[in-house]
Amino acid sequence: MEDKHMLMIPGPTPVPEQVLLAMAKHPIGHRSAQFSEIMAEVTAQLKWLFQTQNDVYCLAASGTGAMEAGLINFINAGDKVLVGDNGKFGERWAIVCETYGMDVERVKAPWGEALDPEVFRTKLEADTAKEIKAVVVTHSETSTGVLNDLETISRYVKAHGALMIVDAVTSLGACNVPTDAWGLDVVASGSQKGFMIPPGLGFVSVSDKAWAAYENAKIPRFYFDLKAAKKNLAKNTTPFTPPVNLIFALQAALGMMQREGLENIFSRHQRLTDATRAAVKALGLKTFAPDGNASTAVTAVDPAPIGAEDIRKAMRTNFDIALAGGQDDYKGKIFRIGHLGFVHDRDVITAIAALEATLQGLGHGDFESGAGVKAAAAVFQNA
Known part of the structure; x- marks a missing residue:
């Protein structure tokens, strides 16, 4: 469409x-x-x-x-x-x-x-x-x-x-x-x-x-x-x-x-970050940056053994959602989910749901169906 x-x-x-x-x-x-x-x-x-x-x-x-x-x-x-x-x-x-x-x-x-x-x-x-x-x-x-x-x-x-x-x-x-x-x-x-x-x-x-x-x-x-x-x-x-x-x-x-106000802007971005990182982990993937030093703008994900570019291509082709790739030595090894600016809770939920479907389509189903969305939703509900 x-x-x-x-x-x-x-x-x-x-x-x-x-x-x-x-x-x-x-x-x-x-x-x-x-x-x-x-x-x-x-x-x-x-x-x-x-x-x-x-x-x-x-x-x-x-x-x-x-x-x-x-x-x-x-x-x-x-x-x-x-x-x-x-x-x-x-x-x-x-x-x-x-x-x-x-x-x-x-x-x-x-x-x-x-x-x-x-x-x-x-x-x-x-x-x-x-x-x-x-x-x-x-x-x-x-x-x-x-x-x-x-x-x-x-x-x-x-x-x-x-x-x-x-x-x-x-x-x-x-x-x-x-x-x-x-x-x-x-x-x-x-x-x-x-x-x-x-x-x-x-x-x-x-x-x-x-x-x-x-x-x-x-x-x-x-x-x-x-x-x-x-x-x-x-x-x-x-x-x-x-x-x-x-x-x-x-x-x-x-x-x-x-x-919106500065404090609300900052808390929204922190909420989106926490939800994204919780969802990624619930799907059995690894966050690239440590929890204590996580950017509130973007979450980098290490999906090994699944190819990062395979995930990005499927997300783009099947859902028309753009994720960013890795750079230099990490090209093809990580992908990045942006969650800054004009992004809200429903955007993260949508992207995580599409990522779940993508992982299942690529043969990675080592998680309970809906686990990513559930993890993100829990963060939003407790915020």
């Missing part, structure tokens, strides 16, 4: 009808007073979501673009940078830093495990010469479903004095990311995750401490020069042509989020 596609991946995520309708409006001039009013409202909404008094800048870019901007505006070539690397995206930020000539030291953990904050503490405390200029951490590692202990790592970074630069692409809007309370200097995110709108917008918040570092940062930049974004945002505008209709969508989506 047409138009029944169901996204259960960690991005892009489902888009609410009122957000889609907002995008369908006729565009307006991005230098008009009307657009400036919208930018003023959106900026206030973003500061609310980021939990910051700092400005948050909208870029016509993906989350990767937002992170690149968050690196090159505040760090110089040759500067020493610690980068947490326990998945595809931590690895990516190390590569971006190396591309710009930064002196990168990777703080590694195996894929599927969380970064150890004590390793950061040891390295930072040993740096008495203050050579480390920044620490870069992916909060929710999308490739593995691991949530790193950002709060503790940031506390060690703050004590040292380096910049704390954060990939919050799949954590912002899915779990608590109190930018100011945790002392986060640069926080980047993207529109197609917890924000519930299509890809195309990146967001960056910047602290006063980071702006001080900007004055000495010499890496050439033009489109991603955040000083230009800062200057223009003071006038409720942007330095270059923005995707106007995505800004309309952002306004509508953030309005929905404010009506």
Whole structure:
């Protein structure tokens, strides 16, 4: 049947009808007073979501673009940078830093495990010469479903004095990311995750401490020069042509989020996570990330001995439900269930029921029929 596609991946995520309708409006001039009013409202909404008094800048870019901007505006070539690397995206930020000539030291953990904050503490405390200029951490590692202990790592970074630069692409809007309370200097995110709108917008918040570092940062930049974004945002505008209709969508989506409230958003995502993980285990499958460090955005599943791609193909073919695959060495070995943004209890129940049928169809029936749905429903009923 047409138009029944169901996204259960960690991005892009489902888009609410009122957000889609907002995008369908006729565009307006991005230098008009009307657009400036919208930018003023959106900026206030973003500061609310980021939990910051700092400005948050909208870029016509993906989350990767937002992170690149968050690196090159505040760090110089040759500067020493610690980068947490326990998945595809931590690895990516190390590569971006190396591309710009930064002196990168990777703080590694195996894929599927969380970064150890004590390793950061040891390295930072040993740096008495203050050579480390920044620490870069992916909060929710999308490739593995691991949530790193950002709060503790940031506390060690703050004590040292380096910049704390954060990939919050799949954590912002899915779990608590109190930018100011945790002392986060640069926080980047993207529109197609917890924000519930299509890809195309990146967001960056910047602290006063980071702006001080900007004055000495010499890496050439033009489109991603955040000083230009800062200057223009003071006038409720942007330095270059923005995707106007995505800004309309952002306004509508953030309005929905404010009506739901931060605590309700976080509790909903935790509920969806707990239900998904309980259901997966009830079906005899293994969750890839440990319970204590599970992302509230995505659950990675190890279905061995069943092929992960066989499951994804059957889910797509028989139920028109999209699950995400593994990446790099884990391609074909794990699959990932997204449960962030515009996702609610019934979406998880639907996906788990389809997964049960898929497993049975592939000859994996070592569970009581309905066990997955029953486990998920129990979480919802007890929440």
